[in-house]
Amino acid sequence: MADDFSSVFEPPLDQLPDIDDLVRATMEWHFSPLTGSPYWVERAKGFSFDPRTDVQCLADLRLFADVPVDWSQIPAHQLVPRGSAPGVRYGIYESGGATGAPKRIVDATSRRRNVQWQSLLLDEQGFPSGEGNWLHIGPTGPHVMAKNITTLSELRGMLCYFVDLDPRWVRRCVGEGRQSEFRRYVDHILDQVKDVLRTQDIRGISTTPRILESIGAREDVFGLLRESVRGIIWGGTSMDGETLRLIDEELFPQAKLAGAYGNTMMGVAPQRTPVPGDKAPCVFRPFYPYTVVELVDPAQPDRITADDEEGRVVITVLTRDYFTPPTLERDVATRRASADAFPGIELSGVRPYESASTSVVEGVY
Known part of the structure; x- marks a missing residue:
């Protein structure tokens, strides 16, 4: 049974x-009781519709609008599909x-x-591979980023070093106004980065x-990195156009710079190759159709935004x-018309959504 959908899930x-x-x-x-996860099979018993017969197209996923999901409370083993192949x-x-x-997912x-x-999109942009090593400065531990970067460095033929960053502790320090502790923690991270750069040939980083x-x-860290790095992937927090220009043109002009938008729930939407006529310096392309992204009017969530209009992110996986049924995310972004006949939408200018009742502390991640 596990192979019945391979041509759709893994072409x-x-x-x-x-x-x-x-x-x-x-x-x-x-x-399906035969292949589905215990969580979804049990939840479906209380639906007013049958997902297997009533949801036949993307638009039909609106039926899940009244199905709240608290991903922080579900026992994770209940999410594993029964139909998964042995091993x-x-x-x-x-x-x-x-x-x-x-x-949790x-x-x-x-x-x-x-x-x-x-990695294929990075190839299009001339990102380095097969020479030197990789350094990831960011979350490891329970975060999917560690798995992603391990895979990416492997695909690009590079050994990967890690300097762990705890985003929860950073957010706590920032949220409680403990700026001196926050700065000490960042210095602690950079001290570890320096140790790696002094002894290892680092050509690519993600942070x-x-x-x-x-x-x-x-300067003690910057001098080492500027000398060696040839590719940088940035993500995790928002970046305005002037900061992007500063990093690209002044701090690391010898390195290819590529953004990556995403999170644990939606996966990675990497920066696509720039094309003439782009209205933003960095345009993200979600992994369509496996991750479907829409942008909606924050004041009228039923209204999908037009091209070049800002809206709140809705993801479906x-x-x-x-x-993951259609889920309103924490971010807002600007919708961009897709280049080269890509069937999904593209995004730029991603930043946290702030309202009277919603506040996001980014910290350093």
């Missing part, structure tokens, strides 16, 4: 499945807790495919804009490993 990366075929396969896989191992991954208790292979696709700015302010 070659250059052969995207039809979105409605993927929706139907996801409903059948996750809600397939799942990992449990948590969000950074920017908006409350950490959310399970993943076996879907994130690897997402990262394989990201956050705040850490890149902090590196630029510490359709994979064999887990299913």
